[in-house]
Amino acid sequence: MKRFITKILLGALLITSYTSCSDFFNNEPDNIETLDNVFAHREGTLKFLSNIYSYIRPPYRWSNETLWAGVSDEIDVTYADYEISKINLGMLAPDREGLYYGNLWSHYYPGIRAATLFMNRVNENVELSQEEIDQYHDEARALRAWFYFCLIRQYGPVPILSDQLIDGDATVEEMNMSRATISTCFNYVINELTEVIENGKLLNSNASMSNLDYGRFTKLTCMAIRARALLYAASDLYNRDKTTPLFRELKNNDGTYLMDYTNNGATERWQKAADAALEIITTSGLQLHYSKNRDAYESYREVFMEDWNDEIIYAIPDGSFWEMDLASTPHGFNGWNGWGVTQEMVDAYFMANGEAPILGYNADGSPIINPKSGYSESGFSTSSGDNGHTESGTYLMYCGREPRFYASITFENMKWISKVNHSGEKVHFYYGGNAGRTLTETRNYCQTGYLCAKFLNPNTNVATGNNDPHAAVVFRLGEVYLNYVEALNEVNYTTNLSTILFYLNQIRERAGIPGYGEQGLAVPANQEEMREAIRRERRVELAFEEARYFDCCRWAIAHKYFDGPKHGMNVNDPAGESAFFKRTVFETRVFPERNILWPIPLSDIYKASKLVQNPDWSTVSSTDMEE
Template identity: 30%
Template sequence: MKNTIKIHSIALVLVASLFGSCSDLDREYPTTLTEEAIATEYGNLQKQVIHLYTGMRDGHFLIDNAMMASLSDEAEYTLQGNAQTFNSGSWNQYVNPDDVWSHYYSYIRRVNTYLESSEKFEVNLDAYKLDPSENAQEIYKTRLADITNWKKEARFLRAYYHFELIKRYGGIPIMTTALSLDTDFEKIQRNSLQECVDFVVNECTVLGGEGPNGEEDALPIVYNNDNLGRVTRGAALALKSRLLLYAASDLWNTESWAQGYSHPELIVLNKKDRKERWAEAAAAAKAVIDLSAQAGYELMSRYTDLGKVYQSPELILVRRINGNTNTFEKLNFPAGFPNGEGRVTPSQNLVDAYEMTDGSKFDWNNPEHAANPYANRDPRLALTVYMNGASFQNTTIETFEGGAHKNIKNGTLTGYYLRKFVDSNINLVTNGTSNHPWVIFRISEIYLNYAEALNESDPGNPDILIYANKARERSDVKMTPITDASQDVLRERIRNERRVELAFEDHRLWDTRRWMTATTDLNSDLEGVEIQKNESDGTFTYRKISVEKRVFTPKMYFYPIPGSVILNEQVMAAGWAQNPLW
């Protein structure tokens, strides 16, 4: 059976152009081991499961070290590179800086291989099972529970990887078995968007303890300290919440932008009352909130700690990074500081979204606002963005024309530098490091999911304001609460609250798509600020400027199926449709 792994590798070469290469899969195990030896040894099986988690991408460095924020109206990437390919609209089915088709299908196949192997072989625990000592029996029970739970974790990861593909490409092939030499590739079809949503929702329902078998099939609510970072019941319900929010939104219920497309089932859900969809999304978010009593979910007291600590009651799922690092700081410390490259720089578009402390909008046409644009603003602005005059490592940041951190190599084009997720206490000269978990789900998102969905399904419900205001009540924020307003006004307030609360967490790019505002928000000027220092009195004059023109056309609502896939002989024979307008 030593050749089993080699045969799998041959099969992977044949399917690489369809669903991505897993040519490095063999690196998970010593090549001298048989499939049976791998699947029946506890330690080897544990390593396989840990490896399945590595498919979750680190959002700090996705596009040539640019965050996804730089592909939206949140930020500019100083070095531009592939991010600029995206922002200029010059990407397509052959050149896509965010083409993740191969990446996620490779991990989906790994999950399927693991699950099939787990069903085929039984882990050998005889050394503990046959030992009557109390300690051995405890180990035996613990390991049995681990093996059962690993399968649930794998199913969650498979659902999550499918979701990441669905939000980009629409209807995709649902893969629940590992492809092999015997697979008839010409029979593989893209599933409808509805089928894809149903698949992920059903998996999350079961793993979240809402299935017919309840607790028996559910993931744990919490783990002990030795197992932190593994997916929980809350993670399954949070994924369900996010997916059903997308499913209720405009994009997946509207085909008018793609008139004439012959396969609308790939981009639009089955006809259904929209209020019912929004109600389902609200219920899914409320399920996570209701779990908080057992899981301990609550907002951390300091907004500035987000992305800097692994353990927090606010975090539902993070992508953990092994060891402490400083790569993110080297890339994003303001230019002009030792080893700082100032790459991801917030936009004026984002800065303008932060309200005044009284809850009113910032307005450049207001002379008082324009003269002192950073005064009396939502505290989250200063906790997210380094602005002219901010203090950084005992130095005042100067982003005015001629300032120490502006007209230099890699100097900001927008007039701002990134603060969120950056550990300003690190000394890069002495190679200081710190934690950098990537937040995937946190309870603040769920509060906003609930508020948004409830406002659409049950306008006037008092819970809307309660949960729309939760993050604003944080101890280092304390923003004036959102008060009673019409459904339309609350819709815009909640959307803006998502924009500022979840900035740089890879939501904006997808929110503008699902709301179908991307053809306006992402098809306009990416803005910055020009600051002139008045030498006579040391005051400043601020002027909003255009940094570059961004391009977003309706076809970009969904990514194109990669050219390497759509032009594959088997895919062409199967009659796959490319996404609309590409």
């Protein structure tokens, strides 16, 4: 037993921690002590808890490890040797455990075990008050629930250890656990969080904590995780009557179907998701964030630039988004040019009049343009416009778009938004431009002709290393609004229409575009049309926040959007600017249906005979793939 616990402690202490502006997140142990000593003293106990927090992965961060947007249809990560690029080319396999995404199975379970160990022993500490013991115990319990949720969204049904700490000397058979059904998994997460919420031992929200405590899980954090878990539990992927045939037949060796939700009870599941979201809306005291002048562009930017603003439910006080700023900066401005946005994502943003510019695509990939939108791909502007966000000579594709587009995308001929590094200079993605390919580049350049600007801090100077830190937003009220309207629509479109429109249009109002039923913009006429409207709003409002990837997976449609050709502008033609404005395939991605649920690492499958692999992965091997 002692040997196993020591392994847990070692894993918790050695796990990579993110540098933070919060002392709480900086509080790493200096050395490995015995558990008795750790839990006998206040400092050791808090360091142990701090390292459980370090298992949290930021939703967006320039890294080879954690960029879920990079394996969706939102982003192209420039570097060919990064694992994201390999995954997008079909190289995901159960035996490729070196791919960090595929190894999150081995990342979260140590975090789960460390949390359980902490819960079992924190009450031994005589230097902590009972109030502190209760709070820290429930923080660890909530963290454990979050880690389980992260496993479920990636792998589907997983083994649930509950409060069990398996002895390190246990036999293989004693450690051999089968996967729980999906209803058991979600119910476990939801019930754990509900008990923590009802215990009332956590801090209520960010507003009730000191600066040193930013980053702790609060009651409101738990409510947000629970609401998201309830939304996922109601979604099609986990419903045997609505999921794809591939996942419908997923079952344990004893014949137990793992996707055990059905249409029976589906409405009730959606209603629970709606109720959980509404509880946050009505009790949190939060609101959609607006800038002082209520400018739509500034309001949206400030959600991610102003730490602990009035929309944030939970954020990681990371403070080290230096790499994100570098990745979002053109190489001609001392950056990495690394976070390219796909044409498909550019097309998703609305026009200023609230209309969608693109309704779909023809068989050859050409866009089906919405005639009501005013969108054009012919010609260039003759003057500046769009509240100063477009210059004379800007391709009309980028003119007349909504404020969230200008707040999120760096496009050809726009003025660079940095205030301290090449401020106001125009960005050029064409061949030979300051953000484009050069004669010496073979692959490590922006392939799409766009960069992500959403999280770019204009006060960070990548040329001098002057980093202006900000937190990574994990949960915010804008998502809760969208969760709420999605659930209400699935419960009953007709009955809930007025409420759906109210909250959906609140998102659009902050974005600076007309709501449905306003200024001639038609109201979605039925549940199916409203479903598509809500999904499109989620795609834009929550862009690059890891929502798109997991949304498409839980809707069981990811393979329809992530697989196949992905487009950008023509960045490779030496003719330069004259040849640039042409939709061009930059990569043909491989995302078969099986990728919706990732493979469990093969080493774990070998160790546990009861642990069944996800569908269609058993015959996949890295030896059959070319690097």
